[in-house]
Amino acid sequence: MSVGGADYPIWRDAAFKQLANGGVGAMNEASLELRDVSMKNLLATFGFRLAGFSAFRFDAFAPSDGLQLATASFAVDALSLKIE
Incomplete structure (x- = not known):
């Protein structure tokens, strides 16, 4: 999943918090509509119960539109x- 812009x-802050807690955090559920x-x-909803981040990467630079991007x-x- 890639996130950017206002999100x-x-x-970023959620990833840093989970890393500080050894990869365990409060984010337990997510959904995709x-x-x-x-x-x-x-039309449908996918529900996920998460066991935590397995990887998180920040792009080193912002594209021409100025929006930063992260991949979780x-x-x-x-x-x-x-x-x-």
């Missing part, structure tokens, strides 16, 4: 799919 500082092209209708890898403990 970048949130993910799949929507139609109008972005109004929810997670160890997944459980996965669910809910189809609407």
Whole structure:
């Protein structure tokens, strides 16, 4: 998963906090919503129970638009799919 723009500082700070705690943190669940092209209708939701970060990488430079980018890898403990 790659994050950038306004979400970048949130993910950066969460990664630093988990690293300070030896890789164990409070972030236990995440979800990914799949929507139609109008972005109004929810088609399905993937739910993840996370076992923590397995890797986190910051890009060394910002692209021409000035947005920094980070790539996060997670160890997944459980996965669910809910189809609407």
